[in-house]
Amino acid sequence: MKTIRAQTTELIYGDIGSDTIYSVCDKMPEFPGGELGLRKYIAQNVQYPMKAREQNITGMVYIKFVITRQGNVEQVMVENGVHPLLDNEGIRVIKSLPRWKPGELDGTKVEVWYTVPINFELTGSSPKRKKKPQKSETTFDKNDWY
Numbered sequence: 001m002k003t004i005r006a007q008t009t010e011l012i013y014g015d016i017g018s019d020t021i022y023s024v025c026d027k028m029p030e031f032p033g034g035e036l037g038l039r040k041y042i043a044q045n046v047q048y049p050m051k052a053r054e055q056n057i058t059g060m061v062y063i064k065f066v067i068t069r070q071g072n073v074e075q076v077m078v079e080n081g082v083h084p085l086l087d088n089e090g091i092r093v094i095k096s097l098p099r100w101k102p103g104e105l106d107g108t109k110v111e112v113w114y115t116v117p118i119n120f121e122l123t124g125s126s127p128k129r130k131k132k133p134q135k136s137e138t139t140f141d142k143n144d145w146y
Contacts, residue, residue: 007019021066021111027104029112030068031097038097045093052085053122059083060119061090071099079115090118110145 031038035087059082076094081087094116101113 005091021113022103022105023113025103025105025110025112027111029071029103029114030101034102038116041097042093042116045096046089046120048120048122049089052083052089052120056122057083057086058120058122059086060117061086062115062117063090063094064113064115065094067100067102067112067114069102071102073097073100082120082123086118086120089120093118 031041041122042054060080061078061082062080064077064079065073067072073094076091078087082091102109104110
């Protein structure tokens, strides 16, 4: 926890307009449609990998990325992964996000780190015992958001 505070304090007091990527700013970046719009977009665009279904791989993948001064998504990476199949799908969906409203600090647009959790869950019985394809869900818990 102390490391995060030290990093955040350093970033907040960096030179505005420099190459600093902030963790916190006055106005955080905003997805079109807000947080609910972001959750809907991810849920509608995630494609549960078939091999992950067959192996019953589930879990929460945390994807970290930068929202640039222009509102683009860049530097997409797995912050906390589950399995390469799910991690790669999370990266793919985040890279497909449309342009955001950029973050601001003291009225100046700045680059901001953003982290999104994507929960990969399978419902129903094992695909080996079931004739119909298994239903997949991508869910979000608001408490998991950074």
